[in-house]
Structure formats: structure tokens, C-alpha cells
Amino acid sequence: MRLVLLGAPGSGKGTQADLLKARYGCIHISTGDILRRHLKDKTELGIRAGGFMSKGELVPDDLVVEMVKEKLREDSADSFVADGFPRTLPQAEALENVLKELDRPLDAVVFLQIEEELLIRRLIHRRTCRRCGKIWNVLTMTGGTEVCPECGGELDQRGDDAESIIRNRIDVYRGQTEPLIEWYAKKGILRSIDAVNSPEETFKEIQVVLGR
Ligand code: ADP
Ligand code: ZN
Numbered sequence: 001m002r003l004v005l006l007g008a009p010g011s012g013k014g015t016q017a018d019l020l021k022a023r024y025g026c027i028h029i030s031t032g033d034i035l036r037r038h039l040k041d042k043t044e045l046g047i048r049a050g051g052f053m054s055k056g057e058l059v060p061d062d063l064v065v066e067m068v069k070e071k072l073r074e075d076s077a078d079s080f081v082a083d084g085f086p087r088t089l090p091q092a093e094a095l096e097n098v099l100k101e102l103d104r105p106l107d108a109v110v111f112l113q114i115e116e117e118l119l120i121r122r123l124i125h126r127r128t129c130r131r132c133g134k135i136w137n138v139l140t141m142t143g144g145t146e147v148c149p150e151c152g153g154e155l156d157q158r159g160d161d162a163e164s165i166i167r168n169r170i171d172v173y174r175g176q177t178e179p180l181i182e183w184y185a186k187k188g189i190l191r192s193i194d195a196v197n198s199p200e201e202t203f204k205e206i207q208v209v210l211g212r
Contacts, residue, residue: 001024001026001079001081001107001210001212002026002078002079002080002099002104002105002106002107003020003026003080003081003082003106003107003108003109003110003210004081004082004085004086004095004106004108004109004110004184005017005081005082005083005084005109005110005112006109006110006111006112006177006180006181006184006190007111007112007113007114007195008112008114008116008119008170008173008177009119009123009166009169009170009173010114010118010119010120010122010123010126010166011112011113011114011119011195012112012114012122012195012199012202013083013084013112014030014032014033014083014084014135015135015199016083016110016112016199016202016203016206017030017081017083018135019199019203020081020203020206021081023203023207024079024081024212025079026079026080026081027071027076027077027079027080027081028080028081028083029068029071029072029077029080029081029082029083029085030082030083030084030085031059031064031067031068031082031083031084031085031087032083032084034067034071035049035053035059035064035067036053039053045063045067048063049063053160054159054160054165055165055168056160056165056166056168056169056172057168057172058087058088058172058176061088061090061091061094064085064087064091065090065091065094068082068085068091068094068095068098069094069098072095072098072099072102072104073098073102077104078104082095086180087173087176087177087180088176088177088180089179089180089183092180092183092184106189107189107210108189108190108191108209108210109180109184109189109190109191110191110193110206110209110210111181111184111190111191111192111193112193112195112202113192113193113194113195114194114195114196115196116170118196119166119170120163120166120167120170121139122137123161123166124161124163124166125137125138125139125140126138126157126158126161127142127146127155127156127157128155128156128157128158129148129150129151129153129154129155129156130153130154130155130156131148131151131152131153131154132148132150132151132153134148134150134151136148136149136155138155142155191206191209191210193205193206193209
């Protein structure tokens with residue numbers, strides 16, 4: 001299965017990608033995670049990308065496209081779920097071209113639909129476990145504590161989950177990523193899901209639209 005998850009920051013792409021990966025055994029391609037790893041490892045790409053990421057801007061297309069192409073050419077990418085990519089029309093075109101070249105077309109683009117106020121509320125309360133990497137909401141999932149319910153690790157807040165930066169990320173999404181919805185709808189592979197429910201319920205709906 002080859003899928004793209006499309007949706008605003010905070011719509012739950014990362015959480016759903018983890019569930020899809022566990023259920024279907026596909027690899028998870030998260031450009032945000034890859035970029036954050038580069039940043040942490042202080043690679044040249046990480047240093048270039050970091051300035052854009054901290055402001056909530058997009059990293060330039062050519063950098064991201066090269067990074068993803070490399071991943072898609074691996075054998076394991078016969079089955080993947082892409083989260084956070086593509087985010088612009090040039091990225092979508094580049095993805096289409098490389099998949100054509102590999103003869104591995106997309107099965108579906110799942111659009112996680114949700115209103116803006118809920119996005120902001122989710123992102124402000126979002127934390128990542130330092131130890132196991134799981135994503136939590138400190139309002140609805142951990143009872144307000146900054147400790148991972150699963151492994152006891154300390155929870156971390158992403159620097160770009162500050163409110164002013166969240167607003168910029170949402171604006172960038174509206175301007176640059178939202179046009180992809182129409183683009184994929186015209187290709188007949190868009191599947192829209194109401195993403196306001198719990199992760200489990202959203203996952204069930206995704207399985208229904210995928211028909212497997
Ligand atoms: P979210 O979807 O919650 O905004 P991500 O982890 O997907 O978070 O992305 C974090 C940041 O990484 C983005 O704000 C952007 O700076 C950068 N980034 C991730 N994916 C892309 C992409 N496909 N193109 C350009 N920049 C990207
Ligand atoms: Zn943990």
C-alpha cells in the first residue's frame with residue numbers, strides 16, 4: 001500500500017501514520033521527523049533546514065525532494081505512508097514523477113479534515129516522549145502530567161509548537177498545502193476523513209475508506 005496523509009499541522013498525521021505502519025507493515029516517511037533528526041545531528045541539511053523550521057516556514061522544495069527521493073528508491077518503500085510530504089505543488093509533482101519512474105503509483109491520499117481552533121488546541125498541548133518517541137496530548141491523555149504514561153519518560157514540547165509559530169504554520173498550510181486537496185481530488189485518489197474524533201476512531205474511518 002502506498003499512501004499520502006494530507007492535513008493541517010495538528011490534524012493527526014503522525015499518529016495515524018504510526019497506526020497504519022503497525023497495521024499494514026508499511027514504512028513511515030515523515031519529512032518533519034527526518035528533518036528534526038538532521039537538526040539534532042547537526043548535519044549540513046539540518047543546519048540549513050533549522051532556520052525555516054523554527055519560524056514555522058517550509059524548508060525549500062529542492063532540499064526536501066532530494067531527501068524523500070532517496071528514501072523512496074529503497075526496496076522497503078514499495079509500501080509506505082508519507083506524512084508531511086508533499087506540502088507544495090512542486091513537491092507533489094516531484095513525488096508523482098519519481099513514483100512513475102519506480103512504477104509504484106499512489107493508492108490513495110487521505111485528507112484529515114479538522115477546524116482551525118481544534119488544531120491550535122491540540123498543538124499547544126502536544127508533547128513527545130523523550131524516551132519512546134510517542135506523541136501525547138497533556139490535556140486529554142496524560143492527566144496534565146509531563147510524564148509518558150507508557151514508559152515513564154520525560155515529555156518534550158517541540159519548539160515550533162509555541163502559539164505564534166503554530167499560527168504561522170497554519171497560514172503556511174493554507175497558502176501552500178491546501179491547493180493539493182483539489183489537485184489530488186482531480187486525480188480521483190483523494191479520500192476525506194473527519195479527523196475530530198479520537199485517534200482510534202479516525203483510524204477505523206481510514207480503514208473503511210481504504211477498503212481494507
Ligand atoms: P506539522 O505537520 O505538525 O507542522 P512536521 O513535523 O510535519 O509538523 O513539520 C515540521 C516542520 O518541518 C515544518 O513546519 C517545516 O518547516 C518542515 N517540513 C516538514 N515537511 C516538510 C516539507 N514536505 N516541505 C517543507 N518543509 C517541511
Ligand atoms: Zn515514552
